[in-house]
Amino acid sequence: MSRTLNAIVYGDVDLNLIDGSAVWAQSTVQALSRAGCETRLVLKAPVRTERLIDPLAGLPGVTVVRPCEERLLPGQADRPLSPVQASQVLAGLDEGEPCDLLVLRGRRLVARVVADGRFEGRIWAYLTDIPQSAAEMTEEARAELAPIADASQRLLCQTEELRCLLETWVPEACGKCVLSPPAVPEPGFPVPEHERPHDPFRLVYTGKFAPLWNTLPMTQLPSLLAERGVRAELHTVGDKIHDDRSHPDFRAAMARALDGTPGVEHHGGQPREEAMRIAADCDLGLGWRQPVLDASLELSTKILEFGALGLPVVLNRTPAHEALLGADYPLYVPGRAGLDDAVEAIARAVRESEVRRLAADRCRDVAARYTLQAAADRWRTQLEKAFPASPPAVAARPRPLRVGVAGHDLKFLTRLLDHFRALPGLDVRIDAWPALARHDSAASRELAEWADVVVVEWCGPAAVWYSRHKRQGSRLIVRLHRFELDAAWPRQIDIDAVDTVICVSSYYARRALEHTGWPESKVTVIPNWVDTDQLDRPKVPGARFRLGMIGIAPRRKRLDLGLDVLEALRAHDRRWHLSVKSKPPWEYWWIWNKPEERAHYDAVLRRIQTSPLLDGAVVFDEFGADVASWLRRVGNVLSTSDDESFHLAPAEGMASAAVPALLPWPGADEIYDRRWIHEDPEAMANALAGLGEGGWRDAGELARTQVREEFSLERVARDWTELLVSR
Template identity: 35%
Template sequence: MSSVVVYGDVSPNVIDGSSIWLMSVSEVLAGVFDEVHLQLKNYPQNRTLLESVDGLDNIHVHEPEGIARDAALSTQEAAHLVEELIEQTHASAVVVRGFQAVYDFCSYEKISSKLWAYVTDLPFPPSKLSPTKVQRLKYIAEHSHRIFAQTEAARSYWEALVPEAAGKVLLIPPMIPDYAFVEESSIQRADSETLRIVYAGKLAREWRTLEMLKLPRALKELGIDAHIDVVGAKFNKAKDDPQWAGMMRSALEEATSDPESGVTWHGALPRTESIEKIKKADLGFGWRSAELDSSLEVSTKALEYSAAGAVPIINETEDHQQLWGEDYPFFVRADDSIDVVAAKISQGLPNMDAARRSAKQASEYFSMGQARARFKQYFERTGALSEAVKRQGTRPCRLVVASHDLKFMGELMDFLVRNPLFEVRQDEWATLHTHDAEVSQELAEWADVVFCEWAGPSLAWYSNNLPSGTRLISRLHRFELNGPWMQEVNWENVETLVFVSDWVRTQAIERFGLPREKTMVLPNTVDTLDFDRSKNANAQFTLGLVGMVPFLKRPDRALDLIDELASIDKRYTLRIKGRMPWEYPHVWNDPVEKQLYLDFFERIARSEVLQAHVAFDPFSADIASWYRGIGYILSPSEIESFHLAPAEGMAARTIPVFWEREGVSEVFGEHAAGWTQETRIERILQNCDRKNFETNGRSARDFAKKWDIKAVIPQWENLLAGNQTASLVPGPKGNVPKL
C-alpha cells in the first residue's frame, strides 16, 4: 500500500492559484499512490474548494488539530501533524508547498528523507535574495529528497543559486483538469454579436484587473460589442497602495450594477463552474504588469483558458512565444494602454480560429493526465512506489562501501542507502592509500558484502583481511590497471570485478589472468530524466567540451575544430567547462603538462577567431542546465574508460562528436563511427537545419537510455544482494548466498 502526505501553506477558504494547486496536486497524486493524505492548514468554512477532491475515495482530508476553529496551523504545528500521519500511514513521500513550510519541515528527520519541496515564492532576480535566504535555500536543498520547480527557467535558477540542488530538481508544470479541454472539432467562435471575455483569478494590481474593467468600453469605441465575466473574490493588497484593494472591490461592484459597463462579477466559484464560464468565452484576459514578465512561472490561468477554448490575451515574453508561437495574434505588452490592448484584440479577431487551435496545442502538455504520468515516473524512479519484500526473521543485507572518492557513485549510493534491502555503512578512506585499519576490520567483521569503489589499495586490503564467507566485489575504472597494489590482491577472495566498459575488462583479464566469469560490465549511470530538458535557441551553433585536464583530454583538438567551423560560419562557438589546469597541483607542477597548457592558451590569445569563438565556463554542479545551451558535445580524448561527458550530453539530446580511440565504439556504437576532421565539419554543418538537429538529438538520447539509472541500477541490486536477500538467516551476521 503506497501513500503520500500533501501539505500546502495555504488556506482552503480562499480560492486562488495556490489553493487550486493544492487540490490539483492531490487529485493527480490520487492516480499515482494508493492513498493521498491531505493535511489542511485551516478548518474549512465550506466545501467550495474541496469539492474537486471530495468525490475521490483514496484522498483523505485531515483537518487541523489542537487549534481554534478560526485559527491556522503554524508551519511547526503542521510539521508535527505530518509526522504523525507518516507514522500512521507509512507514507513514502511528503509533498510540501511554501518557502517557510518547506524550510521548517526540513528540520524534522522523519519528514526530511521523504520531503518533495516546492518553493514557489523564489525571489527573482538574484539581487532580491538576501544572504540569509540563500542559506535557507541551501538548507532546503541539502535536507529535501527532491525539489520541484515549475519551469526550466526556475529549475536552472535553483541550480545556479544553490549547487546542492543540482540533480534533485524536477519539473512540476501547472496542472489543468482533463475535463477543461474542449474537443478540437468544437474549437470555433460562437455565433454571437457579443465578444465574450472572461477573467478568472485573483484581483491584483499586477494582473491589471482594474484596467480590465475599462476594456468593454474601449472595444465599443472600435465598434466591437464586448462583455467581461469576472470570476474570483480574492483581493490582493498592493504593496505601496493600501487603498488599492478597496478601489478594486468598489469598481467591480459599480461595474456590475451598471448595465452599460459590459462587466459581470460572479465572485468565487468552484473550479468546475469557473471552467464552464471559460468554455463559453471567446477570449481569456491575461494581461500583466512588467514586473511579472520576468517571473519564473507560467500562468496557470492562461493555460486553462487555452485548454477550454478561450483564446488568452497574454504578454509577449520569450516564454510565451515558445509556448504560443511567435506569430500569436493576441500578444500585448506590459506598457500598453487599455486602448492599445483593445486595438490589438480588434486586429487579432480575424485569426481567432487559428489562435484557438494554437492555444489548445500549447496547453496539452499541462493536462492532469500528462502530470499524472510525470509524477508516476518521478516517484517510481526514487523507489517511493516500490514495496520491499520483508519476511519474518530476516534482516537487510549488510553492505560496506569502501572508497576514497564516490564521484561516480552518486545515484547508486543514493539508491543503496534508501533501499530497505540493504543496511549500508561506509568505510571512508582519507586518500587512495590511507585508511583506519581498525575501523576497516570492524566493518569487515560486520558486513555480508564489501564493495570497493575503485580497485585501489582498498581492494588489496580487503581481499587479504576479509572473514570467510563474506563477499567481496569491486569496480575497476581504468587507472587501477597500472597500480602497484594490484600485485597484492588475493584474487581468490574477490567474487566479482566490475568494469564500466568491455575494453577495460579485456585489458584487466589479460593483465591479471582473471577468469572471465569473475568479471562483468556495468556502464556508468546517467539520470536521463534530469537531462531531459529543452534546448536553448542558439544550442545548434554551440559546441561543448567538459573537462580539459589532463592534456590527454586533448582540448587542442577542440580548438582545431572550432577554428575551422568559425571560418565557415561565424555563428559557431566553443564552450569549455571545468576546472583549469592550475587547480590541479599534480598537473601544474608537471613541466610537460604545464607547457602544453601554456601553448594552448597562447594559441587562443594569438588568434582573433579563437578569442571571439571560445569561452570558458567554471566547474559547477548544474551540468544538466548547462547542456541546454550545448548542441554538440566533444570527446577528443586520447584515452577514456567510458567518458561520461558525451553520455550525459546524449541524454540531453546533445549530438556527440568523437575522435578515434581504443574502446570508443564498444561504448558508443554507431554514434562513434566514421568520424574524421572532414566528417566532423560536414555533419555539424548539416545540422544548421533545426529539424535535422532535433532528429539527431533524439537519436542520441534514445541511445543514452541504455545507461539510465532504471536500466543499470537494478543490475547492481542483483549483484550486491544476489536478489536473494529474503533468504538471509537471522543471527549476529548472516551471509548472502553467492551468485
C-alpha cells in the same frame, strides 16, 4: 512501486480563497490519488467554504485533515496555522501514521519544517516563491535554499527555466529537481464549439485580483472597446482581492469596480468546475499582466485552463510564453503591454475570426500536455523511481541484505547509492576513505564484519585492504576504471577473495585480464550510468552552433584538439563557439606540479588569446553539478582525449540530444556507435558542419535514443542490483 505509498500534502495557502496556489493543493491531491497514493490533505485555515474540498470527497485514498476543527493544536481556535504550528501538526500526524512523502508548498513553511528536522529525506518541496533571477539570488537566499535542497527527496519545479535557475545557484539541488507544471482537470461537461462569438463579445478572467495582474484596468475594457465600436462585456470569477501595501487603495477600488462597473459581471468565488463552465461560455480569456512580471519563470495556469476550454488568450509577449505558444502566436499584447495595447489585441481578436481560431487551437494544443491525467502519470513515474520495488531475491530474505560501499571517491556511484538506499530489503552503509590510501581501519573492519556484500569503488588501496580482510561468507565486488591499471594495486589484490571485478567497458575488461592474469569468470562489464531523464531538456536557440567539452584536465583530455575543431568550423562560419565546463588544471595539485602539464596549458591559453579564429569564441564555464542545465546551450559534445575508460561527457551530451563527436581513442568504438567517431579534428569539423539544422536534430534524437537504451540509470541500476542480490 511495490506498495501503496502514504503521502501528506500541505500548502501554506488558504483553500477558502480561489487562486493558483489553492488550486495547486486541490490538483496535487487529485493527481496523487490517480497515481495510487493514500493521501492526506492538511488544511491551513478553518473551512468557510467547501468549494475546493468538495471535489476531493470520495476520491480513492484521500482524507482531508482539518487541524482547526479537529483541535489538533490546543488553543488554536479559528486562526490559520503559522509555519511553526503547521510543522507541529505535520509531525503529530506523521507520528500517528508515518508518511512516505511530504509534499509542501511555501518557502517559509518548508524552511521551518526542514529546521525542525523530522522529515529529512521525505520532503517533496514545491518552490515558486523563491528569487527568480540572478540579481535576486542573494547569498542570504542561497543560504536558506541550500538546507531545503539537502533535506528534500525531490524539488518540484513548475518550469524548466525555474529548475535551471535553482540548479545553477544551489548546487545541492542538482539531481533532485523534477518538473511539476500546473495541472488542469479535464472539463466534466461538453465544451462549446465557439464557432461564432457572442454579442456582446465575452471576455473572461478567473483567479485572484491584484495590481500586477491588471485586474483593475481590466474592468475598463468594455467601455474602451465600445469607443472602438466593439460591444463587449467582462466576466470575472474569484473572491481573493489582495491587500497591497504599495497600492493602499487597491482593495476598495477593486471591490467597487467589480460591483458597479457597466459591462462587468462578477460571479464571485466559485468551485473550479463552475468557474470553468462560466469561462467556457465566453469568447476570449485574459492573461494580460504588468510588464514587471514578464521575467517570471512560472507558467500561467490561466493559459492552460482557458486552452482546455477551447478559448484563445490575450497575454504578454514573454520568453516563457513564446516557448510555450510560439513567437508567431497572434494575440500577444503589443508595445509596452499597457491598457491601450491590450484593447488593440482584443479588438483584433474580435474582428479577425482566423486570428481567433489560430490562437484557440494553439492554446488548446498546449493545454493538452498539462491535463490532470498527465500530472498523475508524472507523479507515478517519479514515485516509481523514488520508491523502487524490491527484487524477489531480497524480498524473500529473513532480514535486509547488508551492503557496504567503500572508497576514496564515490562520485560515479552517487545515484546508484540513492537507488540502493531506496530499495526495500537493502541496508546500506558507507566507508568513505578521506584519501586514496588513508582510512579509519577500525571503521573498515566493522564494515567488513557487518556486510553481506562489500562494493569497493576503484581498484586501489581500498580494494587491496578489503580483499585481505574479507569476512567468510560475504561477497566482495571491486570496480576498476582506468588509472588503476598503471599502478601496482591490481596485482596486490587477493583475487581469490574477490567475487566480481566490474569494468566499465569491454576494452578495459580485456586490458585488466591481460595485465593481471585474473580468471576471466571474475570480470564483468557494467557501463557507467547516465541520468537520462534529468539530462533530457529542451535546447535553447543557437545550441546547434555551440560545441561543449566537459573536463579538460589533465592534458590527455586534449583541449588543443578541441580548439582545432573549433578553428576549422569558424573558418567557414563564425557562429560556432566552444563552451568548456571544467575545473582549471591549476586546481589539481597532482597535475599542476608537473612541468609538462603546465607547459601544455600555457600553450593552449596563449593560442586562445592570439588566434584570430578563436577570438571571443571560447567560454570557460564554472565547474559544478549543473551539467543538465548547462547542456541546454550545447548542441555538440566533443571527446578528443588520448584515452578514456568510458568518457561520460559524450554520453551525457547524447542524453540531452546533443550530437557526440569523438576521436578514436582506444575502445571508443566498443562503447559508442562508430558513426560518432572521426579520424581527426578536421573530419570531426566536417561532419558537424555538414549536418544542417534538420540533420543536427535527427542526429541528436538518434543519440538520445541510443544512450537511453544502453546507459540509462534505470538499466544500469537494474544490472547492479542483480549483481548485489545474486549468490
